[in-house]
Amino acid sequence: MIDRHIGFVHALRESGLPVSLAEGLDAADALRHLDLSVRENLREAYAATLVKRPQHREGFDVLFDLWFPATTQGPPKHHDGDPREELAELLRGDPNTPEFRAFAQAMVERFGQVQAGPGRQSWFSYPVMRALSPQTLIARLLGERGGLPEKIARQRIATNIAAFEAEVATDVRRRIAEEQGRERITRSAVKPPIDRRDFLRVTKAELAELRREVHPLARRLATRLSMKHRKGDRGRLDFRRTVRASLQSGGVPLTTHLRPKRPHKPELVVITDASDSVASFAQFTLLLTFALREQFTKVRAFAFVDTVDEITGYFAPGADVLDAITRMTGEADITRFGRTDYGQVLTRFEERYASALTPKTSLLILGDARSNYQPPNTETLKRLTEKTRHAYWLNPEPRNQWDTGDSVASGYAAVIPMHECRNVHQLATFIEEIA
Amino acid sequence: MTWFASPSEAATRLGQTGYLSDDSIATSVFLAGVLEKPLLAEGPAGVGKTQLAKAIAEATGADLIRLQCYEGLDEARALYEWNYKKQLLRIQAEDDAWDDIFSEEFLLERPLLKAIRAERPTVLLIDETDKADVEVEGLLLEILSDFQITIPELGTITAGRKPFVVLTSNATRELSEALKRRCLYLHLDYPTPERERDIVRAQVPGIAETLAEQLARTAATLRALELKKSPSIAETVDWAHTLLALGREILDEQTVAETLGVVLKHRSDQQRAAKELGLR
Numbered sequence: 082m083i084d085r086h087i088g089f090v091h092a093l094r095e096s097g098l099p100v101s102l103a104e105g106l107d108a109a110d111a112l113r114h115l116d117l118s119v120r121e122n123l124r125e126a127y128a129a130t131l132v133k134r135p136q137h138r139e140g141f142d143v144l145f146d147l148w149f150p151a152t153t154q155g156p157p158k159h160h161d162g163d164p165r166e167e168l169a170e171l172l173r174g175d176p177n178t179p180e181f182r183a184f185a186q187a188m189v190e191r192f193g194q195v196q197a198g199p200g201r202q203s204w205f206s207y208p209v210m211r212a213l214s215p216q217t218l219i220a221r222l223l224g225e226r227g228g229l230p231e232k233i234a235r236q237r238i239a240t241n242i243a244a245f246e247a248e249v250a251t252d253v254r255r256r257i258a259e260e261q262g263r264e265r266i267t268r269s270a271v272k273p274p275i276d277r278r279d280f281l282r283v284t285k286a287e288l289a290e291l292r293r294e295v296h297p298l299a300r301r302l303a304t305r306l307s308m309k310h311r312k313g314d315r316g317r318l319d320f321r322r323t324v325r326a327s328l329q330s331g332g333v334p335l336t337t338h339l340r341p342k343r344p345h346k347p348e349l350v351v352i353t354d355a356s357d358s359v360a361s362f363a364q365f366t367l368l369l370t371f372a373l374r375e376q377f378t379k380v381r382a383f384a385f386v387d388t389v390d391e392i393t394g395y396f397a398p399g400a401d402v403l404d405a406i407t408r409m410t411g412e413a414d415i416t417r418f419g420r421t422d423y424g425q426v427l428t429r430f431e432e433r434y435a436s437a438l439t440p441k442t443s444l445l446i447l448g449d450a451r452s453n454y455q456p457p458n459t460e461t462l463k464r465l466t467e468k469t470r471h472a473y474w475l476n477p478e479p480r481n482q483w484d485t486g487d488s489v490a491s492g493y494a495a496v497i498p499m500h501e502c503r504n505v506h507q508l509a510t511f512i513e514e515i516a
Numbered sequence: 517m518t519w520f521a522s523p524s525e526a527a528t529r530l531g532q533t534g535y536l537s538d539d540s541i542a543t544s545v546f547l548a549g550v551l552e553k554p555l556l557a558e559g560p561a562g563v564g565k566t567q568l569a570k571a572i573a574e575a576t577g578a579d580l581i582r583l584q585c586y587e588g589l590d591e592a593r594a595l596y597e598w599n600y601k602k603q604l605l606r607i608q609a610e611d612d613a614w615d616d617i618f619s620e621e622f623l624l625e626r627p628l629l630k631a632i633r634a635e636r637p638t639v640l641l642i643d644e645t646d647k648a649d650v651e652v653e654g655l656l657l658e659i660l661s662d663f664q665i666t667i668p669e670l671g672t673i674t675a676g677r678k679p680f681v682v683l684t685s686n687a688t689r690e691l692s693e694a695l696k697r698r699c700l701y702l703h704l705d706y707p708t709p710e711r712e713r714d715i716v717r718a719q720v721p722g723i724a725e726t727l728a729e730q731l732a733r734t735a736a737t738l739r740a741l742e743l744k745k746s747p748s749i750a751e752t753v754d755w756a757h758t759l760l761a762l763g764r765e766i767l768d769e770q771t772v773a774e775t776l777g778v779v780l781k782h783r784s785d786q787q788r789a790a791k792e793l794g795l796r
Contacts, residue, residue, distance in 0.1 A: 125543035
């Protein structure tokens with residue numbers, strides 16, 4: 082048990098969870114008090130002592146299932162009938178039952194093995210999902226049609242399908258670990274937590290998850306920023322409060338109170354690339370800047386593909402964010418030929434919106450600096466940045482891909498500070514710096 | 517004293533007070549008891565973090581001492597304070613009182629000191645820890661790891677009986693590593709529809725099972741939408757109370773549209789829900 086405990090803690094560290102020595106000891110201490118035959122208690126005991134951030138929980142669960150696999154219940158039950166019928170039945174019920182898991186395991190057993198190379202077999206999830214294709218069952222499972230009941234039923238089945246998919250993936254990993262050793266799969270099984278995933282490679286589901294993170298993140302940033310503003314140099318003596326406080330000590334002013342300093346709030350102008358290649362990054366960043374609007378005196382946003390238009394109006398306070406994005410791509414005049422052209426856009430911006438930039442503004446440009454081999458117009462950008470107080474460029478591509486192909490990143494980087502901004506974590510750090 | 521004998525016993529006893537737990541809650545509550553470590557409960561508003569501390573106190577028959585954190589909370593409000601006015605009066609009344617004005621008589625106990633000195637079993641709830649300034653965390657470190665407080669004039673006071681400490685946080689800022697390291701961590705999230713149904717039935721006596729089920733499923737559907745603020749458990753329970761007061765027995769489109777304001781508090785969220793769920 083000790084070996085397994087140490088191995089598990091080691092695997093957690095390797096996959097990026099910060100587990101301190103003391104926390105490892107706490108976990109070992111916790112195990113002494115528990116009935117180890119109850120697997121869920123063991124899992125939760127480890128989680129309570131080692132996982133101190135919700136983003137890390139997903140990776141933790143994957144590793145836990147590898148190091149402490151669930152026992153398979155006896156010889157597999159025969160699933161003679163049509164497995165799709167059985168799945169349909171299970172999807173109607175509660176996914177947290179042993180039958181649900183046993184069925185997932187049986188299906189992996191039956192469909193999951195695939196020839197991975199000459200003389201080599203391995204386990205995969207996709208043949209299982211293809212054989213059963215649960216998505217096609219949805220139509221049949223929806224009992225009631227139309228309106229609210231249908232929405233609710235649809236949501237319920239979708240959740241159950243996701244649970245089934247997760248069970249299958251877990252069992253596939255367990256089988257691979259059994260055959261090829263745990264260490265091999267440990268490294269590939271754990272995805273980085275959501276705030277470290279690359280914007281340019283997120284899936285649709287992850288993008289929705291990211292959007293849901295916008296408001297909590299904005300709130301966290303706002304708290305930290307207002308705390309930063311309050312600290313540091315304080316202003317002049319607040320005479321009234323000092324005298325008021327001195328009453329408590331008999332008129333002797335023991336503690337002085339100072340007026341808070343007026344916070345510095347910059348004006349923000351965001352120019353964002355709205356083309357498909359960076360859409361997820363641009364969307365997320367726009368949402369975040371608008372969620373943070375209280376931290377700035379004014380926020381104006383412009384979007385472009387090969388011509389530029391103002392989009393501030395779509396993000397009015399209280400407006401629905403998804404609507405804003407759809408309307409922005411549909412209504413705003415940002416596309417003429419549909420190929421990104423940074424040089425052309427900079428010229429147009431200077432012609433139409435140069436007045437937006439004043440010595441009080443911070444300019445923020447979002448984009449990958451891939452200009453389809455058109456002239457980059459670096460001079461215009463230089464003129465624009467000179468009119469502003471600060472100017473920054475956020476590039477969602479990893480630094481080592483800058484200047485490859487049609488990217489003119491370092492050309493622009495010569496006139497404007499360019500930051501690599503691949504994930505939420507880097508973005509949050511950056512915003513905290515400028516506000 | 518042992519607080520709970522096993523995770524399953526913790527679950528049963530919390531259940532008797534009307535707090536429905538799951539594996540992770542029961543296990544971490546049990547461990548916090550046997551390891552005598554503070555329990556840090558983090559999660560969105562309205563998922564029952566504060567309620568958990570109350571339920572623990574009720575289930576074990578312990579006293580509950582609550583420290584509500586806010587910006588600007590300081591030692592004098594959290595730990596102890598000397599009663600200046602009384603000290604001044606004493607000095608003015610007796611000339612030789614200089615020696616004994618720093619004694620028990622002039623000490624004003626605040627929640628943390630009170631919990632440390634408590635004779636009876638005590639649950640100490642430090643609510644919304646993330647709202648307090650970073651300095652307060654430093655203050656908590658000594659108390660949470662050694663359960664002792666040093667008062668320069670009186671010496672070090674050590675807890676005779678360690679309190680059961682529950683810290684809650686809405687994660688508006690990240691708590692320091694040092695504080696997290698000393699705590700057991702419990703992330704409370706929105707429940708599964710099955711559990712939420714049971715919570716609604718436990719909290720709202722007299723609600724029909726089908727209605728509770730519909731409520732829980734509808735809440736789960738609302739949470740799947742991209743909303744500014746997802747409905748919390750507390751709001752689902754309010755919703756159940758509302759429907760009961762209105763005498764509704766089923767949750768159809770009409771009823772949802774009329775009472776959506778109970779669970780969604782942003783106009784844009786209401787519009788989005790109305791659109792996605794096909795109301796009106």
